[in-house]
Amino acid sequence: MAKELLKGNEAFAEAAIRAGCEGFYGYPITPSTEFLEYMAKRMPQLGRAFVQAESEVAAINMVYGGACTGKRVMTASSSPGVSLMMEGISYIAGTEVPAVIVNVMRGGPGLGNIAPSQGDYHQMVKGGGHGDYFPIVLAPASVQEAIDYISLAFDLADKYRNIVHVIVDGNMGQMMEPAELPPMRELPKDPPSWAVTGAEGRQPNFLSSIYIDPADEEVTNIRLVKRWMEIEKNEIRYSEYLMEDAEFAVIGFGTAGRVASSAIRAAREEGVKVGLFRPITLAPFPKKQIEEISKRVKRILVVEMNTGMMLDDVAAIVQGRVPVEFYGRLGGMTPFPDEILDEIRRVADNKAPINGDARAEWISRLEKIVEEGR
């Protein structure tokens, strides 16, 4: 199939359908609504389930029910909606059933706005719901990558009976760009052995996150963390751009990483040996790769569309081997390539150690930029 001009949210929905999604349960919220609208049209045409739920709370619990049948099911939402889903997400994790959740992130906290943001990093990557569990988190940086990783998300969810979050920001949900959709996959004929389907000719199956005896819950927690360690071993994904001879590394995910790549091309033309490391799995996080980078570059610049949530994870890996600087835009603001180019130039010239906190230094620079912008 040739490339077509596709709108992010619609392409993601079609990608999910082609990956075998048989149930979509959602609630409208900007900037992810087109995902739901597309599903409302397409799923009934294919004889598959679509429900517009009364709330995100209900939507995720419908996903929970659907997931227990062993069918591929999902929801898509945006930041405040995903906050409401966190209860159900924790139950899904505790029950060890597969589910895919797409978060088209927007500015916050609170009602915030509907502009693109990466401010849900902590909520998505660190868990967000209550209890001991580990979601897989994929952060694509283009419509094509999102299409590819939504298919992968279903495969990983099934393989590990784990939650998979695909996080993009409003930019990617709303943008149109050339991309290619995969062929339609055939639906599996038989449900997995653990699914609830009616106990016909077999012992009943029971799916729950309840382990009333702490000793049983502990065994479950051990099973979950061992599975997570397996995932960490097998599923790390990232992208590198001009990193072979890089003296400076920019680390950014999703849109922030993508904007940085334009700045990096421009900086290279100026003779600055800079490259991009873009984590695609934010969980499991590419720790070893970042550790290796910190051993061969002079300085690292982390770029995000939040207050430096991933920065903390990078700094913990680098352990002061090289200075780690930060640049971020907030509240639904997307950085321009020129801003990041300025930062690359500054970082390349900066021989001084980081004076205390990279975040504090960045805030004073950002406040000036914000002031000038006004």
Add this chain to the structure above:
Amino acid sequence: MVAPTTPETKVVFKRPESFTDVTTHYCPGCTHGVAHRLVAEVIDEMGLREKTIGVAPVGCSVFAYKYFNMDFVEAAHGRAPAMATGIKRVLPQKTIFTYQGDGDLASIGMAEIMHAAARGENISVIFINNAIFGMTGGQMAPTTLPGMKTTSSPFGRDVELTGFPIRMSEMLATMDGAGYIVRRSLHDAKHIRQSKKAIRMAIETQERGLGFSMVELLSSCPTNWKVAPDEALKFIAESMIPVFPLGDYKVRPELAGLRV
């Protein structure tokens, strides 16, 4: 327990196949066990055990799954109708029921139950109304009677401060998507038999694709009401029924001629 099968012996009473042989966790005098058994008998009689999926709630009946010999899931507090919806929509040929208490269904799960009914979700709901939160030790529920003492209304439910009991059956009966909504009681043998018929009708409603069905069962909680089991049954008859009148609140015309 092995049922006697010699030709001379006629079996007149046995454990339903849909019921498991385990010790109950319910308190003495609690009517949850009766309600469970009625559901199991109905599923047996309709031959649906191998195509039924139950959805357990949070509350005293959080362990309902232990007593039913069929596929079961365990929902979050109040979310059973949403979870049942998720299952039913991808497995429309299966029989799906939720089993929920009044805290679960009428308090935290109000949105989920109302919208499941509004959508005409083809599921059956067994609603246990004992006017109290049992599992957490006897707090006020949305169904607690005016003046009734609970641990969170220690001086008796003051309607000026805490409002009035919610009548779920009456409210749900206003939904066009509802096919069968009735209230019954478990306080004596006659009413238990009527309750069983109602459960049968609810599942028949689902099997005929006639929309949302719910049987509200007035139930006892001697432990948290702090009365003896026999007094608890009297309390249902004398105090609960006047506030929660028994009756058929919605019966689709297609069901009117059905005799079970």
